Amino acid sequence: MPHIEIDGRELDVAAGTTILEAARQLGIYIPVFCYHPKxxxxxxxxxxxxxxxxxxxxxxxxxxxxxxGMKIQTRSAKAKAAQQGVLEFLLINHPLDCPVCDQGGECPLQDITMGYANPHSFYQEEKRVVADKDIGPLIATEMTRCIQCTRCVRFGQEIGGIMELGVVGRGEKEAISTYVAKAVSSELSGNMIDLCPVGALTSKPFRYKARSWELKHTPSLCPHCSTGCNTDVQSLGKDVLRVLPRANESVNEEWICDKGRFAYAGLAASDRGQTPLLRVNGSLQPASWAEALEVAAAGLEHLIQKHGPQAIAALISPNSSNEELFLFQALFRALGVAHIEHRLRQTDFRADAAMPLYPALNMSLEDLERERTVHLCHAFPREQ
Structure with a gap:
């Protein structure tokens, strides 16, 4: 194990450990933009x-x-001068639009500039401007802000599995772009927003809605599939404005799919039913919740009296909360209804007798990753 010294503090590290990883073990901060542990x-x-x-x-x-035997200094005059010089080059073409940038308040470039930038720039020439690209309905682009860290490019290649962004040009003309003006459409594309350290890629649904420090953070779990990705639901007042992933190495690491990230927009969708509707004289008319519940209870009571509880089946979505599922079954069992089901898309139940009462994977996702062979039947894992 190499024995090293960082800022006067000694440490033994495993072979292959980088200086940055060793510094983080000691709690020593080194500024980064392009580096990401994943x-x-x-x-x-x-x-x-x-x-x-x-x-x-x-x-x-x-x-x-x-x-x-390596001796490293992260705060020496030589290191500070190098970091200041690099930051000045990175800021040469970066626009001063922090007041209107959605990244403001959670921007690594802002923070590092405050701590490491030279207050005086020697750059006198005009800043370059890069045309923004329409890469779909989810990601807003301000490519003049881009510092070509290539995090988004590497994410697409290494995590998302689809190389949708790449680097074109050289020198000052270098830029991040899509292939032949193609939209970014992978189901993990929203993670590029989190990875971007400078506000070049931001969320279109969240754009100009609120500042990061105004939002209330509520830890939650994503309800859209059985993985159970850890999420951070961010709200302002009664409105959910953003959903971001919470790090959990055992489940979702620090990623989340676009459905889990952007589905919150459906809460305030213009075509979402907000008021109960009653059919009156062949047409649907708005009604109060009290009226709707009274009519539903009367209709259910009439069905049970006419046909008997054994002729009634109750179906509920598996995406419902545990509380909703419990109340639903409690209501219908109290009425004598025994046929209660949540498997809305299943049509063949002949194997029920051989199936476990509570189907489970019986291994963690981490263990599943280490399996040598996984056999899938009638499955499309990328979509499902």
């Missing part, structure tokens, strides 16, 4: 340059493995 190392932003003894130039901490 993605491959690109080392193209150069923000993590540190001063290594006997090296004539600063080295990128995210890509430099620790060697035995």
């Amino acid at each position: 993605l491959s190392i690109a080392a193209n932003c150069r923000m993590c340059l540190v001063d290594v003894e006997k090296q004539w130039k600063p080295l990128p901490a995210c890509a430099t493995p620790c060697a035995d």
Whole structure:
């Protein structure tokens, strides 16, 4: 195990550990933009340059493995000058639009600029402008803000499984783009918004709705499939304005699919039924909840009296909450109805006798990842 020293503090690390990983073990902060622990190392932003003894130039901490006897300084004059110089180059073309940027308040570029930037810039030329791209209904683009960290590109390749974004051009003309103006349509595309450190990619449904510090955070679980991804529901008053993933290495790591991220918009959809409707003289008329419940109870009572409880079946969506499911079955069992079901899309129940009462995977998702062979029947895992 290499024995190293960072800012005067000694540490033994495993072989292959990078300087950045070792510094984080000691709680020493090194600024980064392109580095992300779940993605491959690109080392193209150069923000993590540190001063290594006997090296004539600063080295990128995210890509430099620790060697035995290495002595590293993250706050020396040499390291600070390198970080300031890199940050000045990154800010050369970045627009000063923090007051209107949705990333404001949770922007790594803002934070690092406050802590590491040289207050005086030597750049006198005009800033470049990059045309924004329409890449679909979910992600808003402000590509002039982009610093080409390539996090979004690597996410598509390595996590999403679809390379939808790439780097075109060289030098000052380098830019992130799609292939032949194609939309970003993968079911994990919203994670690129979280990964972007500068506000070049932001959420269209959330755009200009609120500032991050105004939102109330409520830990929750995603209800849209059986995975149980951990989520952070963010609201302002009574309105849900954003849903983001919560890190849980055993379930969703730090990602979430687009359905779980953006389905909250349906809560306030213009075509969502908000008022009960009663059929009067062949047409549906708005009614109060008291009227609707009274009519529903009377109709249910009439059906049971006419046909008997054994002729009645009750169906409820499996996406309902535990509380709703409990109250639903309690109501119908009290009425004598025994046929209660949540499997709305299943038509063949002949195997029920051999099925477990509570079907379960009986292993964690982490264990499933380590299985050598997984046999799937009639399944489309990417969509399901």
